[in-house]
Amino acid sequence: MCGIVGYLGKRNAYPVLIKGLKRLEYRGYDSAGVALLTKDGDLRVYKTKGKVADLENFSSDKDTTGTVGIAHTRWATHGEPNSTNAHPHISFTGNLAIIHNGIIENYAVLKKQLQEKGIEFKSNTDTEVLVQLIEYVRTKKNVDLLTAVRIALRSVIGAYAIAILDKNDPDQIIAARKSSPLVVGIGEEEFFLGSDASPIIEYTDKVIYLDDKDIAVIRRGKDVEVVDFNNEKMEHEVTKVDLNLAQIEKGGFPHFMLKEIFEQPDCLKDCMRGRVNVEANNVTLSAIIDYRKHLINPRRIIIVACGTSWHAGLIGKQLIEDFCQIPVEVEYASEFRYSKPVINEQDVVIAISQSGETADTLAAIELAKSKGAFIYGICNAIGSSIPRATNTGSYIHVGPEIGVASTKAFTGQVTVLTMLALALGKERGTIDNVRYSKVLTELNAIPEKMEELLKQGDAIKDISRIFTYAHNFLYLGRGYNYPVALEGALKLKEISYIHAEGYPAAEMKHGPIALIDDEMPVVVVATRNVLYEKVVSNIQEIKARKARVIAIVSEGDETIRKMADSVIELPHTEECLEPLLASIPLQMLAYYIAVAKGKDVDQPRNLAKSVTVE
Numbered sequence: 001m002c003g004i005v006g007y008l009g010k011r012n013a014y015p016v017l018i019k020g021l022k023r024l025e026y027r028g029y030d031s032a033g034v035a036l037l038t039k040d041g042d043l044r045v046y047k048t049k050g051k052v053a054d055l056e057n058f059s060s061d062k063d064t065t066g067t068v069g070i071a072h073t074r075w076a077t078h079g080e081p082n083s084t085n086a087h088p089h090i091s092f093t094g095n096l097a098i099i100h101n102g103i104i105e106n107y108a109v110l111k112k113q114l115q116e117k118g119i120e121f122k123s124n125t126d127t128e129v130l131v132q133l134i135e136y137v138r139t140k141k142n143v144d145l146l147t148a149v150r151i152a153l154r155s156v157i158g159a160y161a162i163a164i165l166d167k168n169d170p171d172q173i174i175a176a177r178k179s180s181p182l183v184v185g186i187g188e189e190e191f192f193l194g195s196d197a198s199p200i201i202e203y204t205d206k207v208i209y210l211d212d213k214d215i216a217v218i219r220r221g222k223d224v225e226v227v228d229f230n231n232e233k234m235e236h237e238v239t240k241v242d243l244n245l246a247q248i249e250k251g252g253f254p255h256f257m258l259k260e261i262f263e264q265p266d267c268l269k270d271c272m273r274g275r276v277n278v279e280a281n282n283v284t285l286s287a288i289i290d291y292r293k294h295l296i297n298p299r300r301i302i303i304v305a306c307g308t309s310w311h312a313g314l315i316g317k318q319l320i321e322d323f324c325q326i327p328v329e330v331e332y333a334s335e336f337r338y339s340k341p342v343i344n345e346q347d348v349v350i351a352i353s354q355s356g357e358t359a360d361t362l363a364a365i366e367l368a369k370s371k372g373a374f375i376y377g378i379c380n381a382i383g384s385s386i387p388r389a390t391n392t393g394s395y396i397h398v399g400p401e402i403g404v405a406s407t408k409a410f411t412g413q414v415t416v417l418t419m420l421a422l423a424l425g426k427e428r429g430t431i432d433n434v435r436y437s438k439v440l441t442e443l444n445a446i447p448e449k450m451e452e453l454l455k456q457g458d459a460i461k462d463i464s465r466i467f468t469y470a471h472n473f474l475y476l477g478r479g480y481n482y483p484v485a486l487e488g489a490l491k492l493k494e495i496s497y498i499h500a501e502g503y504p505a506a507e508m509k510h511g512p513i514a515l516i517d518d519e520m521p522v523v524v525v526a527t528r529n530v531l532y533e534k535v536v537s538n539i540q541e542i543k544a545r546k547a548r549v550i551a552i553v554s555e556g557d558e559t560i561r562k563m564a565d566s567v568i569e570l571p572h573t574e575e576c577l578e579p580l581l582a583s584i585p586l587q588m589l590a591y592y593i594a595v596a597k598g599k600d601v602d603q604p605r606n607l608a609k610s611v612t613v614e
């Protein structure tokens, strides 16, 4: 979703801001803008619908000088994507410029009150309310900008990360956050702002992650000062950001998504490093050691997540029930947050999120906390809001995921859930030693098997060319591979815009079979496990209706090879680990189909990387 960049220092701000916006493009947006305080004391605002490149074109013949500025990519919520609604927005005096991520829930009430006081609005956005309110407070009460921001934010309900420039004070940026991330970068006589660290790391690795209700005053020649709404000083450590430039660049791949698909073997090694020890026959998750008493014997586990993370949760349910014999429910965070869940302090809630910023998942955590449940987070983005809101948890350590369609985060989440289930199962004595060792050894071997699988990339690319005509796809799987089918379908629809549905294979005959004809490709995950024969029957039923079958099978399966139109073989592994392998060809299939159709794989239409609104 929206991206924020800010700069104050000795360089020309504009190139830093534009580069920063490009680094944030992965978040998804539909317009972009920049505000600069120029040498001659002017506040210049340039904004346009479209991409950052469009903004560059638009600004190419304009004055872009100035050593302080703020810039934004907007993902439309209130008001259509156009240059009027794009940020920055300017106050009625023409003196303040603001950029904002998040949603102001009481914007309509505030807007009405301000309009009654004679203030005219130019845009349809909730953001403009903020800048008009702050300016109204400042002029009416004759206070400085920081005081006006503190007072104004007290009457604002909603989520925000904001940055404000004052035309009459070119040595200052004021920034604030609530439920929307904001990072301040500290360089040599210069400061940076970002909605995450990616626009900053090129210049400095020293950052301050702002907390909710923090207001940061960034002043030339001074240390960053952070206060709360009551002007109380908030102490903040300057931390070293654990991110490097190579991680957020494409490294020779045409798209981030392909890079991230191919990174998965290394990512899973990073995820397991220091945790899986095959020689010692042990898996260690520090959270389980530190919080044993909360985790060892819960009445029930509830997994809350959205999208791909929810699919990982479905696999987690099977792993935990299988190894730990604890009942597990998996809920969409968006539904859970508005339900009336019967939970208490005997329950453990596992929140899964790549970005760590998903608004629905955060709200589900808050609800579960209010009922006394113990919260365990499984996240990727270090220092994001969800790890800070949970009691404990485990990072998946797969590095920044830039492609909007989640790939390596999914396999990282499933890997952490496997380690969690193994560690808990062992502690509880619910998994026998032979099985424990077997799964652990196989888990450790997954990266190597993924390497093998990735070599089939060209074959999958060939298969994908046949299917670009399709308007609908069906994905089928059973047991551990049912969530894989759901995830495969989600990947395809997200980036190729082909309608795709995932189903448990046996459900086909209860409805979806009506859709099957020679124009409906069906992807079947049909590995050799206890349900194999039943899935083979499903393939026969599909072939009898003349659909093309793409089958994901175990190595050496000649039976299905004779029946299916295309076959992708997976190396053998334990059944519970098959999702880690089976998801790879489905990611590649979606990727190559989308590329063949000429779609924008890394930034699919209407989607955002981090969904910080409801």
Ligand code: F6R
Residues within 6 Å of the ligand: 306, 307, 308, 309, 310, 352, 353, 354, 355, 356, 357, 358, 361, 404, 405, 406, 407, 490, 491, 494, 609, 610, 611
């Ligand atoms: C799918 C995808 C989304 C996210 C969902 C949750 O490729 O990326 O479905 O999985 O928005 O996001 P996180 O995991 O960041 O909470």
